[in-house]
Amino acid sequence: MEISDDQIIERTLAGETDAFSLLVRRWERPIYGLSLRMLGRDEDARDVCQETFLAAFRNLRKFRGDAKFSSWLYRIALNACHSRMRKRGSVVEQSIDLEDDDGRKFELADSDAELMPERMQRDQLAVQVRKALHALPPEMRQVIVMKEYEELTFAEIAEILAIPVSTVKSRLYTGLQQMRVRLEKLRTAL
């Protein structure tokens, strides 16, 4: 059976500090994904990832077993994202990476979408999604990111953000509404 997060934490706290790297391997992908979608830039997401695991390691003794370790980790990562956004202010939106999975940069083309190969259309759509997501207020963006990409439950998101489940749901609702409007606008602009 796979060793649980709590068991790894116990081992780490008992002095086996290398055990912590198991937690890093296990959670780096979701934490990176969350940070990338919150901040839009690979470099920032990597930094936040690093900061998150360092902060978790340093504060491991403060972690209470009543919440899931992943929830605690997500919360640390979101805090790191928010403080980065505050520091950078509006710069973030302008410097969002517009790359596909292979790291190629994209420009929003103004040519006829009908004539483009399917892959290009999909990539362009992904760029629009990034832009639309980044134009959302962070409170809504984080709920969409956690629900849509991290596939967390409403209860888990509520725990991470320390807000009621009903607030999570109404933020998600409003976020989706705004995404819908923004995506429609971007589509017609093409």
Next chain:
Amino acid sequence: MNSTNKNQLACGRKEDLVTYLYGEATAAERVSFERHLNECDDCGAELNAFGSVRDDLSTWQVGFAPRTEFVPPKTRLDVVRELIGMFPVWARGLAMTGVAAAVVLMALSGFGTRPGISNSAGLSEQQVQEIVSKAVADERAKIQQQYQAELASFKTQLVAEHQAQLQLVTAEHQAKLETVKAGLRAEIKKANQQNGSLRSFFAIEDDRSYPWGDSR
């Protein structure tokens, strides 16, 4: 009227709608909301629109995640904290060495294999205890000095120190202590046994009991 500009659904079931949309509705909630969908065009339209927003969102996939280089951090503060955390163990360990050394000294000189038994017979229990406590106190003072000197030298190389090494040192230290302690126990026992047989051989009248006696 463009429904996307509304902040609220007229029916007030936006939370039910997202619960249903993300498949988190219970069986009863699902039935209830599906019944509502038959009557509420707004919810139906919203559900479709959100469905295509979700499709759009799914186009942004993160194909890779860079490996996070994680080395357990060692700030100066961390190392100092660890050292302080270790203090009781070290101090206890070193003090034990001191006590053990003092006891061995007493055991060997007092009941040693040399026939200098008359010396021990000449000391009162109180005197013996005084000597032992003095030896322990001296040892403690020495240990404290040593520890402070060590701490001072540690401070200069704190950043370079690694916890694993520290743990190794502690473990080795404790292992050595255990060996010394075990050896001492055996030595004391042997000394006491010898003392007992020598005493009976020389028929020394001595009803004193020794604090480390083998009576138990």
